[in-house]
Amino acid sequence: MKKQILSALIGLTIVSGSAFAAKEVHKPDQNFISVIAEAGITQENWDNGKNSKLIMKNAYRMTPHVEVSTRSNDVHRLENPVGFDLASYQGNDFDGPLSLDILMRDRLNMETVVITKDGKLIDEYYWNGTSKDSTHLQMSVTKSFTSLTASIFAAKGMIDMSKPITDYLPELKASKGFSRATVQEVADMRSGIKINFSEGLLWDDRMSNVQNWNGENKYPELKGIIDFASLVGERDDHGAGEYYDYQCTNTEMLAKVVERVTGDTMSDVFEENIWSKVGFEHDAKWMSNNDGEVIASGGLNITTRDVNRMMFVLINEGKNLKGEQIIPKKFIDNLLEGDDDVRSAWLLGKETVITNDAWYKDQIRVFNIEGHKFIAFFGIHGQITVGEPSTGIVIAMNSAQDEMEGIRAFGITLKQVIPTILKGVSAEAAK
Template identity: 25%
Template sequence: MRSFGKWLGRILLALVLAAAALGLWKIEEIRRLMAVNSLFEPDRIVRNFSNMDAAFLHREIDRGDGPVSPLPAGEPMQMPERLDRFLTDRNATSLLVLSGGKIVYEDYLLGTGPKDLRISWSMAKSYLSALTGILVDNGLIPDLDAPVTDYVPELEGGAYSNATIRNVLNMATGVTFDEDYLDKGSDINRMGRILALGGEMDTFAADLTETFAPPGEQWKYVSIDTHVLGMVLRAAGGKPVVDLMSDYVIRPLGVERAPYYLTDGTGVAFALGGLNVTTRDYARFGQMFLQRGRWQGNQIVPADWVILSTTASAPTSGDQMGYGYQWWLPRDARPREYMGRGIYGQYLYINETADVVIVLTAADRRFRDRTVQRDNLELFREIADRF
């Protein structure tokens, strides 16, 4: 009878511990969901954008043990007189300007600093494009017109059944996906909640079934296309995107701080917008592209891919901006002028002719206003014209 009592006590203790562990797990899940719901609140947004790892599942991208690559200071340049007002109006958190590969202007605002790992949002898409070009060059993706289902069979029967790798690069898949960040019921925000609750992004993509046009016919910006691109890269490269990005981009760049990706519950990178990098390291990536993929004497991204991916090739129409392979081009783009862009005012502006790279990070609630977008471009061009 005494041994039965001990056995029963152990069972009860195990149940209590299991219940406590389950409770802690639920508390963590609820905390992440609350973080999503308050992510863009005016009194929290700046701090949140520098501390995404405090609220979400994430994984560091190994920078290796190599030295930090040089990003030398140049002679400080006089900026446009309206810059201070611009930075205030845009709720900017940092602005860095490179001319000739040297820092000629650098400022941090609203309590942020050079060591902050700032959320990229959709600037991350341009990083994934670079990784795609590297895998293509290595023969791991021999044909951009191959169906994505050749690499990701679980997408068979869904919205991506007939889409090619080029279609997802161009965002011309015709997949129906609501990208309205201001509508809490939109697909993009449903996806955010799945991320917060530790769900599976791959399942979310595979479950999409609706299309609005055949692949390749119409351009529409849908971020889930970039996640599908990430699925293809994982299959082709045989590693998670986090590891591929470390091997082929982050280590060769010699970044100052190891960046990180937000991840879903299975550890899959939120590759369409979950990259967190310092402002100076965004500038390193931009300068590498300006130099046609070369950095510190090494060819990181193939030069022909740099040209191909930053040339307008998507079937945009009317007053839409030009779009390449996960890079934006102004409607009136100057020669070799292109951008990575993210919501709330994240920009990586590259003007090869002027030899200028500009990084802007912000918490700008007016980021969707076309007048604001145009004003941002005009300021970048004003700066570039000084060189």
Template identity: 30%
Template sequence: MAGIPPLADLTWARGHTDPAWARWQTTSGRELLPSRQVRRGPGTPSPLPVPSAGALDGLTFTGPRRRPVGLPELLALAETDALLVMHRGTLVHEEYLHGYEAHVPHVNASAAKSYLGLLAAVLVHEGQLVRDAPVTTYVPELAGTAFGEARVDDLLHMGTLMSYAGRPYDKALEAQRYLAALAPQMRPYGYTGPATIGEHIATARPTGEPGTAFRYENGNTEALAEVLRRVTGTTTSALLSELIWSRIGAEEDAYYVLDASGAEAAAGGFSATARDLIRLGEMIRCGGAAGDRQILPEAVATAIVSGVPDGYPRRVRFPAARPDAPATLSYHDLWWIMNDPYGSFMASGIHGQRLFVSPALDLVVVHYASQIVSPAVPPTPLVDAFLAIGTHLHG
């Protein structure tokens, strides 16, 4: 009899409850899995103007359970690895904690979904991709699956309903099953399921009409990534490099981790430095322009908050919110829309990864963290803090 392995061997579950373990995972992707570069290209990195220090000194924020906290305590509560704040093109705050270093790529987790949304929007703008086209137009092998029966626009708005391998749908379980398909070391003892992301999403069967409900699910992003590969004939890494990363003046290459088939983990396997991510956010804030160069079509950059298409929920609940929390956000082209007076939107990942852009406040914030995910740990109200920083700087 093989027996039961010790708990320490069940690494697939630890990252959600142990900040030290999460921190190791978020900065060590290339040590854990095969990876592919997102090349920064030739040329000198674009400058990040820095003023004298102290722009955020003395600020007080609302912490968990509505308790007032200063910035150091807020960052400690959020298990922060890096906080960068850019206002009107100037980097007013740059801070690294827990030994994390500026030159080290940090996993973006589900914030990576939003960057894939940008690539899809560019291809739609160029006429290479049709939003209303069935996914099987581009990936015939997905016929009969929940994603193949959907339209491209359904994937961009998390508008599919599915069950995997005949299981009743459970978000937490399916998140773990996705990781198990991606990485052998994430698999529980005795695992015999799909060994690639493609095999995993092929087991998804529709349980409802596409485009009628919101379900935040990795499979939508992975199916969309395969659509983009078929349309362009290139990898997700090469496409992101060609359209964005090699053009924003990045300092470092980024990278995606790969599954056993060589496909990028587009839903959460992207890593980049905080300094380069804030360059990305600033480019979007400036209507797709970086300096005197137009990187994204202006229509793509400004359409992120232009509204949710008819048929999709206008208000959705953030995945980490309490079940009884009101639905106050919108979701468009894989970006979270804040619905605040400042036109703010956000890419967001588990453990506290954020790229927050607030055009009316001239604000871009990058937050990297290794925050515990547990019902016993109250979430740190980071978005409220970002808005407080923005109104302070803007005012």
């Protein structure tokens, strides 16, 4: 971490893109790309849902990426599983009951499942050629990791979540949307920005281009993600703070705030404050653009076991297995409590089709379903990790679903799979 005086200077400097790329940027794996081209998969279409079965454990090979080191052999061990037989439990799809293993693997296209209680391994399942060491593209689960990093600096007083985001990123004064939002509203997806989707996409392709998500940038006038964000407009139906509208650009700007107040790249800050401290087993691969500017909203490639370890910290009051405070407890308490702003904003959002009794705060969801209150990390193709504080149970699942934001898949997972496993693990632990 550089000295605070450097942080202050960078905070006052208007820059485009990443002003400080500390880590080596690994280029796309051209050998891998040439092999999968035989299956019709290219850098332009690799993120299409129909390619998920081949891509999710290899996604970082398709774009530039940086590596984030654990820096330590002090691993939160997951050994000696107690055992949890998914085949002994049932859930329902629309055509009737199925055993959980069939429901999860065959109907929901899940590839990995890791279940723990109180930080200890209950059981784990790996399908579709995966193993405990396989990385998996986390997509929007990455957003939660970005926010957890920001929470550390908010607790230190380096980020005031109530301030306008333009206090930290003055370039955003050019954006009608961001210019009226606070950092907290950005973190809660309540910024009031308006994204005009490109044809066939759920985002503006200028953003993915500047991130080298699908190859070389076709908009060379945009040098970095802030250049894109400064062009973002405002909603005309809701003011800032009112409406829950899930837009990746919000997360990217939250990461830029972290960079401005620390004077370091997001990947270095993340490595120093989270990845080297939780007890993760493997290094992370974080997809980036050619300059090493990481994709803070969706680029982490990590193992399912390591996602489980992160969620354990949240339901363990922010402490790792050794009892060291990693994430501020107040941040977690506020997350679990929610507030009127996030509750009312949720009711205006599209996810109420799953449940009204939930909220989105600080890039993380909290659900109340079937008598269970749990924290959830969510990814667009079925990357879902949940933690229930009252029981100490964590369920980490990584899927390769071909439909983005599949309502059926998310609904079955939230209302069938998760409650059944939570209930079953608790019952077996009580024997």
